[in-house]
Amino acid sequence: MACSLTGEAVAERVGRWRQILDGAEPREIDGGVRVTLPADRVAALAALAADEQRCCPFFDFRLHLDGPAVHLEARAPAEAADLLGELFTPA
Numbered sequence: 651m652a653c654s655l656t657g658e659a660v661a662e663r664v665g666r667w668r669q670i671l672d673g674a675e676p677r678e679i680d681g682g683v684r685v686t687l688p689a690d691r692v693a694a695l696a697a698l699a700a701d702e703q704r705c706c707p708f709f710d711f712r713l714h715l716d717g718p719a720v721h722l723e724a725r726a727p728a729e730a731a732d733l734l735g736e737l738f739t740p741a
Contacts (some may be wrong), residue, residue, distance in 0.1 A: 657737070663701070667737045667739075668696055670691060670694055670695055671687070671740070672686070674687050679716070681725040682723060682725030682734060683734065685722050687721075687722070689716075689719055692713065697720065699724075702737075708710060708727055709724060709725070709726050709730070710723075710725040710726070711724050711726045
């Protein structure tokens with residue numbers, strides 16, 4: 651399993667994830683990670699997850715709105731765990 655992005659596009663995408671996830675503490679869940687962010691980031695988070703899904707269709711993203719917070723769960727097959735880790739490991 652591999653991402654279809656290459657070179658600078660990968661670095662730009664990781665940078666976008668780092669920016670939107672700023673201040674979040676990833677928590678391991680079965681098969682992936684969960685992050686909680688302020689709900690005002692939901693639109694940007696949903697757009698980024700949709701972009702990511704296009705180049706890495708093996709990822710599974712789920713958003714849950716919970717009052718003032720949004721929770722993102724991201725899962726990947728075992729073969730893609732390193733890619734998921736790259737996106738969700740704080741800078």
